[in-house]
Amino acid sequence: MEITVLFFGLFAEAAGADKITLKGINDTDMLIQHLMDSYPSLWDKKYRIALNTRVVNGKTSLSEGDVVALLPPFAGG
Amino acid sequence: MEITVLFFGLFAEAAGADKITLKGINDTDMLIQHLMDSYPSLWDKKYRIALNTRVVNGKTSLSEGDVVALLPPFAGG
Amino acid sequence: MTEKKKPNVFVEGAINPQFIADSIAKHSSKKGIGAHDIFLGQVRNDVLGDKEVKAIEYSTYQPMAEDILLEIREAAFREYNLVCMHIYHSIGRVDAGEICLFVFVSSKHRKDAFEACRSIVEKIKADVPIWGKEIFEDETSAWKENR
Amino acid sequence: MTEKKKPNVFVEGAINPQFIADSIAKHSSKKGIGAHDIFLGQVRNDVLGDKEVKAIEYSTYQPMAEDILLEIREAAFREYNLVCMHIYHSIGRVDAGEICLFVFVSSKHRKDAFEACRSIVEKIKADVPIWGKEIFEDETSAWKENR
Numbered sequence: 001m002e003i004t005v006l007f008f009g010l011f012a013e014a015a016g017a018d019k020i021t022l023k024g025i026n027d028t029d030m031l032i033q034h035l036m037d038s039y040p041s042l043w044d045k046k047y048r049i050a051l052n053t054r055v056v057n058g059k060t061s062l063s064e065g066d067v068v069a070l071l072p073p074f075a076g077g
Numbered sequence: 078m079e080i081t082v083l084f085f086g087l088f089a090e091a092a093g094a095d096k097i098t099l100k101g102i103n104d105t106d107m108l109i110q111h112l113m114d115s116y117p118s119l120w121d122k123k124y125r126i127a128l129n130t131r132v133v134n135g136k137t138s139l140s141e142g143d144v145v146a147l148l149p150p151f152a153g154g
Numbered sequence: 155m156t157e158k159k160k161p162n163v164f165v166e167g168a169i170n171p172q173f174i175a176d177s178i179a180k181h182s183s184k185k186g187i188g189a190h191d192i193f194l195g196q197v198r199n200d201v202l203g204d205k206e207v208k209a210i211e212y213s214t215y216q217p218m219a220e221d222i223l224l225e226i227r228e229a230a231f232r233e234y235n236l237v238c239m240h241i242y243h244s245i246g247r248v249d250a251g252e253i254c255l256f257v258f259v260s261s262k263h264r265k266d267a268f269e270a271c272r273s274i275v276e277k278i279k280a281d282v283p284i285w286g287k288e289i290f291e292d293e294t295s296a297w298k299e300n301r
Numbered sequence: 302m303t304e305k306k307k308p309n310v311f312v313e314g315a316i317n318p319q320f321i322a323d324s325i326a327k328h329s330s331k332k333g334i335g336a337h338d339i340f341l342g343q344v345r346n347d348v349l350g351d352k353e354v355k356a357i358e359y360s361t362y363q364p365m366a367e368d369i370l371l372e373i374r375e376a377a378f379r380e381y382n383l384v385c386m387h388i389y390h391s392i393g394r395v396d397a398g399e400i401c402l403f404v405f406v407s408s409k410h411r412k413d414a415f416e417a418c419r420s421i422v423e424k425i426k427a428d429v430p431i432w433g434k435e436i437f438e439d440e441t442s443a444w445k446e447n448r
Contacts, residue, residue: 083215085213085215085283085285086213086285086287086297087285087297127215127218127283130215130217130218130221131218131221146215146218146283148215148283149285149297150297150299150300151279151280151281151282151283151284151285151299151300152210152212152284152285152286152297152298152299152300153212153214153243153255153278153279153282153283153284153286153300154195154243154254154255154275154278154279154284154300
């Protein structure tokens with residue numbers, strides 16, 4: 001099972017990438033744990049998670065082809 | 078003692094004048110009575126009175142040279 | 155300083171969108187501004203009975219209007235944290251679809267601009283001696299009254 | 302109908318006052334409009350530490366932003382009696398003093414325009430995935446965060 005992870009703003013800077021693909025990630029908690037391990041500088045950052053363009057809260061299951069976005073605080077306007 | 082009376086909007090139309098001068102009018106109550114007698118079509122109209130550009134409420138004394146304006150409802154904006 | 159003298163508010167005829175653009179553009183040098191709120195009043199083609207409003211003919215009692223507008227201006231600067239504000243109102247004939255009122259409020263943060271702009275517009279409608287005669291297609295007319 | 306499809310919101314670079322004037326002018330044919338409320342966001346030259354913001358570089362997650370903006374639009378038409386509304390936001394670099402957000406709400410009566418415009422701006426700030434990187438004079442940068 002493969003998912004796509006999108007990084008924006010300071011997360012893209014910290015990760016050094018806009019987009020990665022990951023395998024074997026079953027839910028958002030597992031994803032976050034994986035990202036924090038891979039990019040330790042993300043630990044203290046505020047974020048929201050969007051699954052296929054919808055914000056999700058709490059542990060959410062992931063399926064093949066899902067697009068998960070890591071969203072730092074918004075600054076529009 | 079002479080005062081100037083200014084008419085605006087529908088009062089100017091009803092009075093057929095923008096401005097008149099009157100003598101022997103001591104206060105605003107006397108002025109209104111005089112105007113209603115002179116221009117009967119004003120009786121049922123809403124108005125405010127400004128004395129030297131300030132709105133006044135209730136019976137107010139008038140002095141030589143005062144400018145009294147009869148203000149129909151505002152419609153700015 | 156410039157806040158204290160009576161500003162020029164009255165414009166003959168409709169307020170041109172180009173004038174609004176020029177006003178906005180002038181504020182690019184005021185780099186402490188973060189938010190502008192602009193209110194525009196536009197003349198509606200209301201139908202009274204079976205007649206449609208084609209234009210409004212505005213008139214004012216100018217010395218009184220200027221005094222009240224200066225009070226409104228000073229109260230806004232006292233009550234809100236504003237960088238600048240401008241008010242323009244048409245005098246004379248303004249056709250339906252055209253702009254007759256332009257209130258432009260600028261502040262560091264959006265809350266002040268929003269609240270001040272709304273408060274100023276309400277006060278203009280309630281307290282400034284301006285009259286509007288609605289002109290119908292057949293050139294008959296009726297005096298408008300703010301609610 | 303036109304209300305249902307995703308409107309074009311994002312503009313490359315600053316929003317030009319001339320574009321705003323043209324938008325206003327287009328509404329003169331909608332003669333049922335009595336009130337417009339326009340909110341403009343302008344980039345501030347805030348000072349962080351001892352460095353002044355020279356520009357903000359905006360980016361977005363466009364498919365999500367467009368979904369949320371469509372929801373904001375539909376909610377505004379449900380909750381308020383509006384004739385029309387338009388939202389434009391800059392993407393890319395916008396210098397201090399320039400316009401980065403243009404929200405334009407039109408209604409028959411002023412209450413709807415005022416309330417809808419403010420509500421829309423608050424929702425854009427809170428819910429639309431847009432990021433802003435403040436660029437200082439020495440070309441260092443910091444990520445902005447809405448309050």
